[in-house]
Amino acid sequence: MSATNNSAFLCRSRFRITVGKEIALGPGKIDLLEAIAEKGSISSAAREMGLSYRRAWQMVRTVNDCFKSPLVESAKGGKGGGGAKITPLGQRVMRLYRAMESKAEKSTQAEWKSLSKLLKN
């Protein structure tokens, strides 16, 4: 969500899906999936997001492990680990997650408008 009052305050909805203490899916992992979809590789996506390749790969492994089948398929080998692509399941998950954010934004516009008036100008 992004909305402004007369100053520079922004409000963003975020959804976090957890299992125990682990985050199965949240804003960071969704951004990573979108970057992989755009760049076609985990290493390029990691670079774009300022993550280490190791960290990005851990995040991919977590989402792949949490869903019934992988969201990201990566080709082994090659510089930086080869290419990677989002599976149809991954694309469905990304669409559902972004739809949740969008619906959350729409359903809370009145409250955010009230809140933003209480923030400093």
Next chain:
Amino acid sequence: MSATNNSAFLCRSRFRITVGKEIALGPGKIDLLEAIAEKGSISSAAREMGLSYRRAWQMVRTVNDCFKSPLVESAKGGKGGGGAKITPLGQRVMRLYRAMESKAEKSTQAEWKSLSKLLKN
């Protein structure tokens, strides 16, 4: 938000209000405000949340600075900094924030149900 599929996945909506790189209000600060309301002091609330008194005080200062008037009023002096209470503005902000979470949850039930079916059992 909390909802389960047949395993232990939970989904929680979170709102983050930012100004520049600073978080004016988010789940941690709202939890702290609620703890202060319950405990009547910043130090007791910090202890309950596993925060240092310094960190809790910084969070209170941030929210107080971001809104038109303070959300928390604290009495100076005494062991642990004396008592603290939530102002009427603070109570209004807490209600609006929790209402946003609740509306976000309700508006995204269909998507969460679909997503939860894609998670591992």
